[in-house]
Amino acid sequence: MCSVLGCDIMVSALFVFGYAAVFIVPVLSCRPNEYKTNDGQCCPMCNEGRVVQRDYTAYSGTRCRFCDLGTFMNQPNGLSTCFPCTSCDTGHGLFVKRDCTATTDTVCDVLNGYHCKDLIDSNGCSLTEKHSQCAAGQRIKEPGTSRSDTVCEDCQPGFFSKDGVNCTAWKV
Structure with a gap:
């Protein structure tokens, strides 16, 4: 019909x-x-x-x-x-950047110490991960941001790092 x-x-x-x-x-x-x-x-x-x-x-x-x-x-x-409306779970590294309205969903962003693993356009994030910790013998080359993880690098010969933050020269 x-x-x-x-x-x-x-x-x-x-x-x-x-x-x-x-x-x-x-x-x-x-x-x-x-x-x-x-x-x-x-x-x-x-x-x-x-x-x-x-x-x-x-x-x-x-x-x-x-x-x-x-x-x-x-x-x-x-x-x-x-x-x-999307829930921004602080236990999973998210916080409310913009509240939900009748016509728009909640926009979540990333708490300090986390980086986004699933970016929603350029405004929000739906999944985060804690920043990686550098191991002993490494230093932080680039600190983690809300959009990228920590970048670690090995200490040069003659240097050490027991906390994974900075490399220190051996004392002779």
Whole structure:
């Protein structure tokens, strides 16, 4: 069944004993700003920050509701639930850089002593790792940052490091 909104045609072929039977089946195609319901109807989408409370009917438009606290929707949609906001776990080296709103997810950043292992665009991080510790006999060549791990290097001959921080010359 095609609505006033339009339809595409799907062609299906069935091959039986070398003969082809062709079936033409209309397929409902919604516009870019619409979503398809379970019963195949096209309804106007809800805006960012909202989700569908009730589908479009002949008597009323799509009824949308705001996302609950702790959830968000960052795109026009035909969904019935908002996405849960990301939690920034300080126990895993993350802190809240920007709070979640009805239209944007939480942005997490990295605590001191950690570096990001999974960068989300240029703003946030979803997975961290503690900075590596240099071993005895090594020194810190480059300290760790929020975006890179510590770089260690071996002490030169005639130098030592028992704490893995700086190399010290042997006393003669």
